[in-house]
Amino acid sequence: MNPTFRKKLLWLHTWSGLTVGLLVVFLALTGAGFVLRPHLEDLVYGNLHLVPKCEAPQPLDKLAAIAKAAHPQGKLHSIEFTAENTSSVAVMFTDKDYVFIDPCQGKVLGVQNQYGGFFGLMDWLHRFRFFTDLKLGRTVAGWANTAFLVLLIGGGIALWWPRNRQALKTALKFNARLPGSARTLSLHKVVGVYTALVLVLITVTALPIGFEPVKELLYSATGYVPPKKPLSKAAPEGTAPQSMEAFWQKTRAAAPEWDWVSLRYPPKSDASYEAEILEKDRPHELAKGHYYMDAFSGETLKQDGYLTDQQIGRKIYLYCIVLHAGMVWGLPYQLLLLACALGVGVQAYSGFSPYLRRTFRKSVKPRLELKLVKKTVEADGICSFEFADLKGEALPMFSAGAHVDVYLPSGLVRQYSLCNDPSETHRYQICVLRHAASRGGSQAMHELLLEGDTVSLGLPKNHFPLESGAKHSVLIAGGIGITPLLSMAHQLSSKGADFTLHYCARSRQRSPFLDAIANSKFSDRVVFHFSDDPNSKKFDVSKDLRQFSPESHLYVCGPVRFMEATLAGAHQQGWPEGNLHREYFSGVQSDSTSNVAFDIKLASSGRIVHVSKESTVMAALAACGVEIASSCSEGVCGTCLTRVLGGEVDHRDRFLTAQERAAQDRFTPCCSRARGSMLVLDI
Ligand code: FES
Incomplete structure (x- = not known):
């Protein structure tokens, strides 16, 4: 899609959502409130x-x-x-x-x-009966429906439309591992696409209900003229009208196969008795036949059955009502309508929340000022750090697999996984291996931070979460990669979930948390593999990962070669990519000598930004005043993930999966580049 056109569509989608969105949610939720009425x-x-x-x-x-x-x-x-x-x-x-x-x-x-x-x-609210002018109420509801149609088709489906087959696969699946707003938008798109068809049906069928001119157009196009009700013949003065029981007996004789009936008193002195009848073989709940009787003589004036006498225009109109309100096809269709109507609520939340986050981002406190309460040597070259609130208050919650940014006194920012039990709110614990080839981060952590120091930490973020539906989890740690997996083991153990933790390391001396694991509730679920210990069982991918079931999920963290060997082995054992989860500590060391310069086009403004051989997309954009949120700056965390609208990406990150890379619809500007001369970005 042309980026300028896309930008306009996005504007239309955003503003129709922000303006009529609440009205649409109101209609959807009140509709959901009575769709199961016949059963409940x-x-x-x-x-x-x-x-x-x-x-x-x-x-x-x-x-x-x-x-x-x-x-x-x-x-x-x-x-x-x-x-x-x-x-x-x-x-x-x-x-x-x-x-x-x-x-x-x-x-x-x-x-x-x-x-x-x-x-x-719910019915009263849905029909806008609180308007004293009922026609106006219907019209307001009708316009809200129309705006929703624009929102849905004009914006949502066109914006969602994937670029290629691979992108289609990712666009149909909610991606829980995306960071922040990207994850919420993934939910927005997936719920949107699965409910779109039914929502379009509900909305289109509401048009003749909400707009009298649409109904009249339908009637005139099909040549339907609403029949006049027959009148009672004038009776001599003082003649008493027939009894309702007499009318019922005649109705019953005229329509013996009935399920429901409404017998109406003559509204005026010259009107007739009118019966609405739902017959047994009706196609839906508005397929009513009619029977009219003279109020005085008891003579049958007219009888029509839905199946035999109603004209096509009227039938279409009635089908619009029953499809809209779930009065056909029984409980399965009503449940489908209910799910899709509730989906509108999810859509509203997932559509509004990234917008609000973006708008009010500056008012959210991005950092926590915490006290380093404990620094412990856990193993050779490895220290753990415990942080607590300065006033002893509870810290924001986190989930297993989360990490925090640590703002070091040297000005560096580094990401470290939280390794304590996520149920603890009095502390954050991280553990850091001092790298021989440290670029300053681990060295500063070990040398500059002292107990009692106040340290800035970012709020916990999780790009490595546990799958909620997993029946069995296999956690595989390589050395310091134990940190996020230890937190996962705590969480799985407190839930009573089934899991195994393989802890692989060169030696006990270089392995942190051995005592903590030995004293934990899950010590019997941990298998140690020490390379220097002949009595220790070796980690063997072909044996240890043999028992795969579709509900099993594997999580691996550690040195790059260890992780890649484990993942390759898991693939060989038949583990599908969707069940493999990984967290890298460092990005790919790519050879920049082969870099070529290219241009970036910003879809929102059409502005062109040149990216030289030596620069990154992130740096080139920052130099022009376009800031993209980032954290690791080396393609590991996914914070900078940006949508790509055109061009081919040269992915150089470790965050996206092979399937996500093939979709070519997102990339990490902190390290990835273009294969051609230009990339068009959704910014
Ligand atoms: S900033 Fe972490 S992937 Fe780009």
Whole structure:
């Protein structure tokens, strides 16, 4: 898609979402509130709707008189009942109050308005009945629907449309490992695409319901003219109208196969009795037949059945209503509507929240000032660091696999995995190996930080989370790679989950946390593999990773060669990529001599930024005043992940999976480059 056009679509999508989004969520949630009404109403309001078996009901006129006595201020409108002999009879008044009566005992069970009770209230809200002008209420709902259609098709689906087949695969799957807003947007797109078809159906079918002109257009296009109701013939003065019971007996004779009936009193002196009948073989719940009787002579004036007499225009209109409201295809379709309507709530949250985060980002405190309360030598060249709040207050929660940015006194920022139990809120613990070839980070941690120091830490972020649905987890640590996996072991153990932790290291002397593991609740789940110990079992990928099941997930962290050998072995044993999770400590050392210069185009402004052979995309953008959030700066953490709209990426990170790289729709500007002369970025 042309980037300028895409930008306009994005603008349309964002602003239609921000302006009519709340109205759309209101419609969706109130609709969800009563879509299961036919199944739940008898459960919730059984005291009004259900009666002991009744084989010989009292005459309808007697029941109507009882109802009138219970609701003296009302004017009789109609009487409704079903063929079930355990259902009450509902006498409706013109103020839309129903009086429910036991048809055998003539006992009043209660009074409820058409829009009373939970389901009635949802219906009332959904139809905008709180507008005194009902037509206006329908029109407002109609416009909200139309805006949603624009939001959905005009923006959402077009923006979502993947660039290639690989991108299609990733676009259909929620990616929990993406950082921050990217993860929320992944949820937004995935929920959107799976609910789109049904939401389009609900929205399109609402058009003739909300807009009278659309309905009229439908009727005139199909040549449908609403029939006039027959009138009663004038009767000599003083002639009493026929009884409701007599009308019912004639209706019954005319339509013997019925499930539900509504018998309407003549609204005016010259009107006829009118019956609406749901017959047994109806295609949906609005497929009603009609029967009219002269109010005085009792003569049949007209009878039409839905299947035989209704014209196509009317049938289409009725199908719009039943498809919109779930009055067809029973419970499966109603559950589908419910899920999609609730999906609109998820869409609203996942669409609003990245926008709000972006807008109010500056007001969020990005760093924590903490005290280094304990520094412990855990093994040769390895120290652990425990940080606590300066006032002893609880720290923000984190989940297993999370890391924090540590802002060192030297000005460097380094990322370290949290290794303590995520249920602890009094401390953050990290563990750092002093690298021989340190670029200053681990050296500064070991040499400059002292107990009692105040240190700035970023809020915990997690790009290496546990899969919530895993039945069994295999954690594989190589040396200092134990840090995130130790936190995972704590979390899995407290949940009582099934897991094994393989702890591989050269020697005990170089292995941190051996005592802590020996004293932990999960010590029996840990298998140690020490290279210098002939009695120690060697870690053997072909044996230790043999037992794969689709619900098993593998997590590996450690030196690059160790991780790559483990992952390659897991692939050989049949583990699919989706079940393998990894966290690298360092990026790829790429050879920059082969770098070529290229250009970046910013889709939002069309601006071109040149990236020289020596520079990174991130640095070139920063030099032009375009800041991208970053953390590791070497393609490990995923913080800088940016959407690509055009051009081919030369991926040089360790964050994206092979499948995600092939999709060519995101890249890490801190280290990755272009294969061609230009990349178009969604910024
Ligand atoms: S900043 Fe970490 S991947 Fe780019």
